[in-house]
Amino acid sequence: QVQLVESGGGLVQPGGSLRLSCAASESLFIMGWYRQAPGKPRELVAGIARSGNLYYTESVKGRFTISSDNAKNTAFLQMNSLKPEDTAAYYCYGRQSSRGWEPGDYWGQGSQVTVSS
Numbered sequence: 001q002v003q004l005v006e007s008g009g010g011l012v013q014p015g016g017s018l019r020l021s022c023a024a025s026e027s028l029f030i031m032g033w034y035r036q037a038p039g040k041p042r043e044l045v046a047g048i049a050r051s052g053n054l055y056y057t058e059s060v061k062g063r064f065t066i067s068s069d070n071a072k073n074t075a076f077l078q079m080n081s082l083k084p085e086d087t088a089a090y091y092c093y094g095r096q097s098s099r100g101w102e103p104g105d106y107w108g109q110g111s112q113v114t115v116s117s
Helices: none
Strands: 004-007 010-012 018-024 030-036 043-049 054-056 064-069 074-079 088-095 111-115
Touching: 004 088, 018 030, 018 088, 018 111, 030 064, 030 074, 043 064, 043 074, 054 064
Parallel strands: 010 111
Antiparallel strands: 004 018, 018 074, 030 043, 030 088, 043 054, 064 074, 088 111
């Protein structure tokens, strides 16, 4: 069973930055993050494929950057210019298939990101 361990959440002021990390126990074709805010549907935020293809949801383009260290089976989500509407629980996900960004096959434990003044 593939395990994902994520870290890096916290409380920041609007305009601040956080970096999330997610380490997988073995290599996966796709890694990324979903987020879940109360009263809102789960949203795929960003993904990175081993091919180098990237996905970002429209609301984070230009602010978030996803990257990976394939040798360590680890993905990173750099979040800059954070806004209150970014507040959510962020869940790292992994996918075995090389085609398509969704759905996730494996999940991290979640990391809370709160953006508040």
